Amino acid sequence: MAWLPFSIAQAALAGQGGADELAPAWAHLLDRLKAAGTLVASADGNRNSVDYASGMRHLLVLLAVGVDEALRADPDPVLAVTRTSTDDILSWGMECPDCLYLRATLRKGETYRLFGNRGTARYVGLQTMDGITATSNCLVDDLKPDADGNFEVALSADEQEGNWMRVEGEHPTLVVRHFFYDWDTEKPSSLQIERIGDAAEPPDRWPAGGSSVARQIEALGEFVHDNLKFFLDFNAGPPANGFLPPIDRSDMGAAAENRPVIGRYELEPDEALILEVEPPRGVYWSYSVGNAWWETIHYGRHQSSLNAHQATIDSDGILRVVVSASDPGVANWLDTAGHSNGAMILRCVRTETAPTPSARVVKFADVMSELPADTTTVSAEQRAATLAARRRAVHRRFSA
Template identity: 80%
Template sequence: MGEPNPMAWLPFSIAEAALSGNGGGVGDLPDAWAYLLDRLTAAGELVASSEVNRNSVDYASGMRHLMVLLAVGIDEALRVDPDPVLAVTRTSTDDILTWGMECPDCIYLRATLRGGETYRLFGNRGTARYVGLQTMNGIASTANTLVDELEVDADGDFEVVLSADEHEGNWMRVEGDHPTLVVRHFFYDWDAEQPSVLQIERIGDETAPKNRSVAADVAVSRQIRALGEFVHDNLKFFLDFNAGPPVNGFMPPIDRSAMGAAAENRPVIGRYELQPDEALILEVEPPEGVYWSYSLGNQWWETIHYGRHQSSLNAHQAKIDADGVLRVVVSSRDPGVANWLDTAGHSNGAMILRCVRTETAPTPSARVVKVADVSAELPADTAMVSPAERAAIIEARRRAVHERFS
């Protein structure tokens, strides 16, 4: 078995298990399969016994989340290649395969690189509110920049060199044996903004060894074991992480770059716990800067489906009150308030105020009220919506999310 892998909760650990030997196993496929089944059984027991599992929606979403983690892990295992075809592709995270509270406004792209090589990333910026580039070595960030900080021509075309050695012009440092490039798009206007169109190619003399492969039975054995560890450890990691914020409140902004987040992303993380007839009113002075948004997740740290529910609001979508304060209502029942965040029947879960390239990262105030009393607790000029208007808003969200990932 070997020593436990502290990075086992991350999908990339499954690929690395085959390429570098992490994840245990020496080619014994029956034992590896038994280990996977044992880890899945333990994960199912963890969902069933967790104190955050309080109603049928909570339980069903937890068991469904295990299927999501399996799908993410299997995709990672099957696509591993010691000499990958170079492409900037979408990650396995989208509106269906969701873990770790990914951003509802985002498309994430990734390219797997080989350490020691030099690459040229080129294409068109698109019109998304934010297009960020990050090079990583495993989970550690190496370099981070906005495309808007690079030299970009009038049509939005640009190129940037990725290498260990500094280059003239647009350049980002690459380090480590197993580097990757991550591209994040944050959209404000889901209907109008377009993502970038990017390509990547290796340039210069080839220096890195191509062949990191191992015997097929050894590689598959390691991946199967790593898959079991990923499903169980990812579930437990975020259950433990979710216990950190105060009930119906927020922690101060934190730096999550050690977990792979961009250093400029300062999330303000909270937790809600509500009865069906209760609502949580959040108040904050919205920050000034490139991007901010609210989003809700369930207790398994899955973002609540933002195409079927109004579980997120960004600066383009939210209504700011006349006094400059952003007020939103978190509840499972629609209070008719424009700034409603839908818990989708979950009894408890995560809240994030994402602040990206903003002057401040404020901590919202929060108070619990009865859903029936929400209107009385808000300013008289609070923006309201009718049931028909809400249905139209949800339908527009559904269409926009479908277009984003189709």
Template identity: 35%
Template sequence: MDNELRASWNRLCDTLKESAGYIFDPARGADASEQAEGLRHQLRMFFWAYDRIVENNDPDHPELGWVYPFKVGQDNPDAMYMTAPVDLSHTYRLTGRIDTLRYLGLSLMDHSFGRGRITQLVDVGSPDLTDIGDGRIDVVFSPDPDPGDHVGDWFQVEPHPCRLFVRQFFSDWASEDQAELHFECLDPSGPPGRLDPVRTSQLFDELAREVDTVPEFWTDFAGGQRDLGQINSFDHVPSHKVSQSAQGGSEKQSYGQCWYEVGPDEALLFEVTPPDCLYWNIQVGDTWYQSLDYVNLPTTMNDSQARLDPDGVLRVVISHEDPGIQNWIALGGCPQGAVTYRWNNADSAPVPTLRLMPFAEVGDSLLPDTPRLSADDRTALNAERRRHALRRFTR
């Protein structure tokens, strides 16, 4: 067994070394800075996969935990994502208080990214969860039917390999706090134990497969829009909600996305009348389909952070240089990547317009009475943003 354990470790190390080859593929058009970020992305994905596959992978004794930074699949900068292992031949209970955040989403789903369609067994959001008092929830996932006396929500689910995936969305970063959640298996098979060498070898091989496929899968997912010519335009996005559940998206949301290419002296003007919805956001990501630095820069914007013009239209400038207005999404020197918007629990799915223009012409494309921000104003906003983002992810 010692030889097999060592062999699985060596395979994992070799795979980690070789799996980054796609980052340096000239067809990606990634400059040296992007390649450096690509290597960091590879390590982040390894870190996330290790947490799920090795560290927190006991469905009898699950830990509902988060990984920071969670830079996976154009992660939402307004979110805290949490996961826990589940074996649906057992019964699980999620309790807690959720009244301080904008949205809580619960999904029971597998994580077969890059290996076929994602299966989602449950996809429910906080507007549809029962408040049992004082903003508290009591949710059960079980192979058994509801006995009829449970106060809260009960989901009878067929056994399927999966994890609980939790989305916490924060719109007003200053006033909305993390949910207080506790997740437990009510009928564990036995006590926790030490690692078994046979099982550990299997887990190392699974971890190797993950790091060899998933990071490149997400990169290809975003880059596919560039290959289709869906650049600096949402014209390809339908004006109705399209299910993204097979890719791991929530049925509670409508998504739209395109590839962007913006030079240092250029800007994109994003225009839309937002729908009536619980929450919305816009964000930018890089070549590797991970969010840009939202702690230190305004690389995302949501319904609490934006200003609508008097005509009800949202106008946002996406650029490397600060245009001196509230509605700015910063690219921070990243020349290409993905622009994504989300409408959460919306009554419609409007498609925004994008216009590429010289940065010098941005002012002429905004309403004349658009309020201006000074450099000091921006510094203060960025400092406040950083403080609240790091408060969310206490380290």
């Protein structure tokens, strides 16, 4: 699991070694970074200057994510529900543009109480995990919060009376996902977590000397290179300008109720992709686009995502979306921001169906003639206002 950030913290807390490992560990890090740079330069998805620049910048993102994970590794973690390693700047693995991800690092054998207020987000999901293996999933709404949105749930290996979620494994964590439909009005939960009773065992002491640092440095190099390669390989799976059937990615840490429909666009500058689908019914769905490195295109600067609240459904009940680098003047536009190719995801969370969209490539100049006559259009001024509102909403989400 070297491609996941938590592998860096695990490396710091496991195994033995001597302080003389520091110099070769640093050399290993530099070698893996060099190999990652070569991989970006030679990747099939690197087809224009925007693709290349974003790939090299993505290495900085992965390095920042990994360094943060290394520095925060602690054998006795401070128990808090904090943000994960993704936001509007640190983007990897096609994180959801509608989402605020939180997590708490737990300790094996402990019992915890999670409590607080649900907030008003469209979806608030709780997941306990061991590494990247899910051990339990539920919505806060399943826990029946009171009329004001307050709730509490016990987290432990042994079943508890009332609201309870199972905690298992050597490296347990809690993940909280908020999916927002209306970015301007919906608010995230306010949560606290506390241990119940005495500690099951005293915290391990931090390893002496430089061996733990050496392991962190070595694991950091592996993470940057392997994460890059993992998602490059993953992006090669869907057909060009098409989608795979819905898949279960709970083996990669996704919630079991999330059925993503994953695709890939591959367009010339004078081309556009028209997607058509009957939108699913249920708790949450959205479209988003990313680049070849599986980095979500910045959703505060570009209209690179649309959810059920933001999208316009045509009079025949079909959702039609245009994917292109230039603005076609239709409301349902997904902006590739100049990338020649990249990922597309239709996320379906607790929906009755997870439909596979149809997709067809057209000349950009022909987009309007390929759409129904009553397609909702927007002016340049309306688009600018929409983007300004997105920018403000994303800033509020991650600056609070």
